[in-house]
Every structure is written in C-alpha cells, then in structure tokens.
Amino acid sequence: MKGFKLVAILFLVLQLVLPMSVSAQEGEGIDYLALGDSLAAGIQETGELGLSYADFLAMSMSEEYNVSSYNKGFSYPGYTTLDVLNDIKNNVTKPIYNIDGLQSESAAIRDAIANAEVITISAGANDILKHFNKETLAFDLNGAFTGIQQLGKNYEAILKEIAAINPDATVLIMGYYNPFPYLDKNLQVQLDALVSAINKIIQDTAYTHNAVFVETALYIAEDFQTYIPNPQNIHLSEAGYKLVADLFLTEIYYNFYEDASSYEDMEYVTFTDTEGHWAEEYIGFMAMTGIMGGYEDGSFKPDQPLKRVHVATILGRVIGNEATQLAPFKDITSYAEETQQQIAVAYEAGIIKGNGNAFKPEEKITRAQMALMVARLYEYVFEASYEPKEIAPFKDIKKYDEETQKAITLLYDLGIDEGVDNGIFAPKNEVTRAQAAQIITEFIYSAIFE
Numbered sequence: 001m002k003g004f005k006l007v008a009i010l011f012l013v014l015q016l017v018l019p020m021s022v023s024a025q026e027g028e029g030i031d032y033l034a035l036g037d038s039l040a041a042g043i044q045e046t047g048e049l050g051l052s053y054a055d056f057l058a059m060s061m062s063e064e065y066n067v068s069s070y071n072k073g074f075s076y077p078g079y080t081t082l083d084v085l086n087d088i089k090n091n092v093t094k095p096i097y098n099i100d101g102l103q104s105e106s107a108a109i110r111d112a113i114a115n116a117e118v119i120t121i122s123a124g125a126n127d128i129l130k131h132f133n134k135e136t137l138a139f140d141l142n143g144a145f146t147g148i149q150q151l152g153k154n155y156e157a158i159l160k161e162i163a164a165i166n167p168d169a170t171v172l173i174m175g176y177y178n179p180f181p182y183l184d185k186n187l188q189v190q191l192d193a194l195v196s197a198i199n200k201i202i203q204d205t206a207y208t209h210n211a212v213f214v215e216t217a218l219y220i221a222e223d224f225q226t227y228i229p230n231p232q233n234i235h236l237s238e239a240g241y242k243l244v245a246d247l248f249l250t251e252i253y254y255n256f257y258e259d260a261s262s263y264e265d266m267e268y269v270t271f272t273d274t275e276g277h278w279a280e281e282y283i284g285f286m287a288m289t290g291i292m293g294g295y296e297d298g299s300f301k302p303d304q305p306l307k308r309v310h311v312a313t314i315l316g317r318v319i320g321n322e323a324t325q326l327a328p329f330k331d332i333t334s335y336a337e338e339t340q341q342q343i344a345v346a347y348e349a350g351i352i353k354g355n356g357n358a359f360k361p362e363e364k365i366t367r368a369q370m371a372l373m374v375a376r377l378y379e380y381v382f383e384a385s386y387e388p389k390e391i392a393p394f395k396d397i398k399k400y401d402e403e404t405q406k407a408i409t410l411l412y413d414l415g416i417d418e419g420v421d422n423g424i425f426a427p428k429n430e431v432t433r434a435q436a437a438q439i440i441t442e443f444i445y446s447a448i449f450e
Contacts, residue, residue, distance in 0.1 A: 029066040029067060029068025029069075030061060030066065030067050030068060030117045030118055031067075031068050031069045031070075031115050031116045031117055031118070032054075032057070032058055032061060032067060032069070032070045032071075032116065032117070032118045032119075032120075033070075033071055033074070033112050033113060033115075033116040033118070033119045033120075034052075034054035034057075034058075034070075034071070034072040034074075034075050034119075034120050034121075035074050035075060035084055035087075035119065035120070035121045035122075035123070036075045036079060036084065036120070036121050036122035036123045036174070037075065037076070037077065037078065037079040037080075037122055037123050037124075037125060037126055038075075038076075038077035038078065038079075038235060039052060039053060039122045039125075039174065039235070039236065039241075039244075040052050040053070040054045040072055040075035040120070040121075040122045041072065041075040041076055041077050042054075042055060042072075042241070043077050043235045044235060044236075044237070044238070045228065045229055045230040045233045045235050045236065045237050046230070046233070047233060047235075050238075051099075051238065051241060052072065052075070052241055053122070053174075053236075053241040053242075053244035053245045053248065054070075054072045054075065054120060054245075055072070055098075055099050055241075055245075056241055056242050056244075056245035057120065057245040057248050057249060058070040058098070058099060059099065060245055060246070060249050061118075061249065061252065069098075069115075070098045070099065071096045071097065071098055071107060071112060072097050072098065073094045073095055073096045073097035073098075073102075073103075073106075073107065074087060074092075074094055074109050074112070075097075075122075078126055079123055079126060080123060080124070080126045080127045080154075081123045081124055081127055081150075081151050081154035081155055081158065082127070082150075082154055083123070084121065084123045084154075084158055085154050085157050085158050085161070087109050088109055088110065088113070088158065088161045088162070088165075089161065091108050091109060091110045092108070092109055093106050093107065093108045093109070094106060094107070094109070110165055113162055113165045113166050113169065114165050114166050115166075116166065116169050117168075117169060117170065118169070118170050118172070118252060119162065119166075119169050119170070119171045119172070120171075120172045120173075120174065120248060121158070121171065121172070121173045121174065122173075122174035123155075124151050124155070124176060124198055124202060125176050125179065125198075125234075127147045127148075127150065127151045127154075128144050128147050128148065128151070128194065128198060129179075129234075130147075144194060145197065148194075148197050148198055148201055149201070151198065151201060151202070152201040152202070152204070152205050155173070155201075155202060155205045155206075156205050156208075156209065159171065159205065159206075159209035159211055160209070163209065163210075170212070170252070171206075171209075171210075171211040171212065172211065172212040172214055172248055172251055172252070173202055173206050173211055173212065173213055173214065174214050174216060174244065174248070175198075175199040175202060175203065175213055175214055175215050175216050175217060176195055176198050176199060176202075176216065176217065177195065177216050177217045177220040177221065177224075177227075177228075178191050178192060178195050178217065178220075178221060178224070179228070179234035180234065181221065181224040181228060182231035195217055196217075199213075199215075199217060212251050214244075214247050214248055214251055215247065216243075216244055216247060219243060219247065220236075220240060220243065226239050226240070227239055227240030227243060228240065269284055269287035269288050269294075270284065271283065271287070271294050271298060271299055271300035272297070272298040272299050273299045273300055273301065273302065274300050274302055277302050277434065278434070279302055279434035279435070279437055279438050282434070282437040282438040282441045282442075283300055283302060283433075283434060283437045285437070285441050286437045286440065286441060287300070290317065291314055291317045291318060291440065292314060292433070292436070292437060300433065301433060302432065302433050302434035302437075303432050303433070303434060304432060304433050305364045305365075305430040305431065305432055305433075306364070306365045306430075306431050306432065306433055306436050307361060307362055307363060307364060307365065308352075308359065308360060308361050308362070308363050308364075308365055308369075309332070309335065309339065309343070309359075309361035309362065310365075310433075310436075311352075311365050311369075311370065311373060311431075311436065312342065312343045312346045312347075312351075312352050312359075312361075313339055313342040313343065313346075314436065314440060315342075315346045315349075315351050315352070315373060315377055315440075316341070316342030316343060316344070316345035316346040317342060318377065318440065318444070319345050319346065319349055319351075319377075319380070321345050321348075321349075322341075322345070323341055323344030323345045323347075323348050324348065325344065326340055326341075326344050327340070327343050327344040327347040327348075327352075327354075327359070328347075328354075328357060329343070329347075329354050329357060329358060329359035329361075330357045330358065331357075331358050331359055331360065331361060332359055332361055335361070343359070343361075346373075349376075349377070349380045350376055350379070350380060351373050351376040351377050351380060352373065352376075364430045364431075365430065365431045365436075366427060366428050366429065366430060366431065367417075367425065367426055367427050367428070367429050367430075367431055368397075368400060368404055368407075368408065368425075368427035368428065369431075370431045370435075370436065370439065371404065371407040371408045371410070371411050371417070371427075372403065372404055372407045374407065374410065374411060374416075374439060374440075374443055375403075375406065375407035375410045376407075377443070378410060378443070385406075386406060386407075386409075386410045386413075387406070388406060388409040388410070388413055390409075391405050391406070391409050392405075392408055392409040392412035392413070392419075392425070393423065394408065394412075394419055394423060394424055394425035395423050395424060396424045396425055396426065396427060397425050397427055400427065404427075408425055408427065411439070414442070414443070414446045415442070415446075416438075416439055416442045416443060416446065417439065
C-alpha cells in the first residue's frame, strides 16, 4: 500500500483519543513477547505448525521499528487462560521460539515479561471449546457461560501479574472470532452470542487494567471462507493470520508512531453549525487533520453541495504529495496557487479527469462522480483496481458504465454508502460537505484495515 498522510494523521488522532503509557524511545529496540494458545503458536488450517499472527506481527514491526527480540516460546496449542496464568506464577522456563524456529537458548517467563515493551496474548478459546460437543454440535451453555466468567477472572489475574513485573509494557489481547462459521445457520445465533460474551469480558478486563483489546470477529466474519478455509479446522489460514497481525499492528502504531511529537498540538475543531449534526464527528476529524476547513464566520455549512474543485482539493490533501507540474486545465488558473497545486496532485494520481483542457471546477459533484473519485483513490493507494465479487444491488445504477458500477460497489462493500432508500443509490444526487467528510473519513479507516 502506498503511504498517504491521512493514515499517519489518523493514528495520531486516535492516539489523542486513546493515549497509552508506553512509547518507544528513539534508537531503542522493541522486545516483543507473544503468550497464548495455538493462534500465537501458529497452527495452520491444515493442523500443521507454521507462521502465526505473532510471527507476521514481528515481521511487520521489524519493518517499522527496531525490534531487538521476539519470542513466542510460551505459546502452546491447547493453552487456556489458566495455563498462561500458571506459567507466569510458576515462572516456567522454555526454549525461545521465533521466526527462525526453535532456538538453543531458553528464557524464564517472568524475565521475558520484564524485558518486553510489547506483549500480545491470545487465550480463552480453549476455556470454552471444552464445553462444545463435536458429535452433537451443541454447547453446554451453562458450562460455557461459567467458563466465560472464569476466563475473565483469569485474565484479570494475568494482567495483574504482568503489571507487577513490568508496569510499562504495552499489553494487547486478541479478541476471538466465530470458529464454526460453516455450521448450520440455526447455530450461528448461539455461536455469535458466545463469541460476543467472550469478547465482552476480555474487552472489559483489558480496559480496566490498561491493556488493549484487539477486535478480530467482525473482520474475519466478512470473508470467513478465506480466513478459515477448512470447515473441519477452526484455525486461520495464512491470510487470516496476516489480517490479525495487521489489526495488532494498527494498535501498536498508537504507541510507537515516530512522528507523533510533531502533532502534539492538534486539537479538536468545532464549528457554529455542526453541533448535533449527524456528521459532527466526521467533520471534526476532517477539520482537525486539515483536509477540510470551515468558513471565516466559524461555520462549516455541512449541508452545502460540493463542487468539483472542492473534492479535487480534498483528495489532493489526502494524498499529501507535491505535484511535479500543474494540471492541464485552462479553467482553474483563476484559483489560488494552493488550490491549483492540490488539483494537480489529484490529477497526477489519476483521481480526477477533465474534458480536454476543461475541468469544470464549479460543477456540483454527484454521488456517482464521488464514488468514481474514491475508487480511483483506492487504486492509487493499493496500486490495484477494486474488483468486486458482484455489483451492488442498486436498481438505478445499471445504465452506468462498468467503472462507475464498480466504484459504487466499492463504497457499498466497504460499508461506507449503503444507498439512499428502497434499493436505490441515487447516483445523480449532489454530495454535501457533510457527506464528503463521512465518505473520506470512512475510506481512510477502511484503507488502514485493508
């Protein structure tokens, strides 16, 4: 993925909202310790041992930071939260296991915790799976929910132990996904309830003890055929482990982003006409990052339609590059130099197109045109066009060309725009400033988790 400045700014904004106690000092290496079950150990969907989310996370962190050490030697298939807790209490010693495999050196778990800047934990599924009958495909619900309560108590004890050993470590706990997405649909409601209950107690315990809960269920459920490809095995594919690693990495960015200090003075921006507006938070984010601004009278005019020049300027700021030359449009020369520069950035990225030498900057932007521009931004960022499995089910887009239909489907598939009403997208409707703030903000969020 091409880097663009909004990704960096988004991490920084979230850091302001979710501050943590740890940050890597410049020049120092990060020691990473992975604790937990088969997901940290790396059991594949085939049942064989391979690379886990912890391995992919270690590799990703090595690209972003100076990783001094990595050890998943205390992760073991079948481990429960009680096993993790007992290992810490008993200060077990085990061989170091990292990307290069099993090492000749060993480490005591309390020493490993004391030396770690980042600790990840994935444990809890095995606490509950023992209450599942593989023959009858049924859960002992009473046993499962009793197990969930005990799971929470074990996590609380684990986090207290870690805090006593190393209060400065950043601890991230993996949330769980539905491990049986292929079972009968009638069981899915029950499974979803169990997964939600497990994640709720892990999340609450993490929050209480200054740890970070890492959501995975929603992302894996979106394409479980890819991430859990073997109906006979609950473990993730390589793509699934990479996805989970990316989710962990996003959280770690909040702590260690190297340019955070340059944005220390960023403040939330308010306008006279956005309080209580449905897009208030989107507008605040856009203004805070400098992508969209207000007017001299202190207003934002959220319901005012956007013109082509405005959207080009917004997307040029999202990209954050410097254009090598001005765009070849004769009808933008009267605009400010900064505006012409942003239009040129969007033009060079292939996001905007004119009609010959004309850009028609004062024309109102339609929903179909906005979708096209966002799809081209997607292509610029990911260096690949979006290829949907099927076109979005809007009955009023069938007469549009393939590129436009795919662009509208991109917004639909990402959950950014689900249409107006009654199965229509209203492609000819104008886009307001508030709607643009929502679309761009949600696209940036989606791009990070792609």
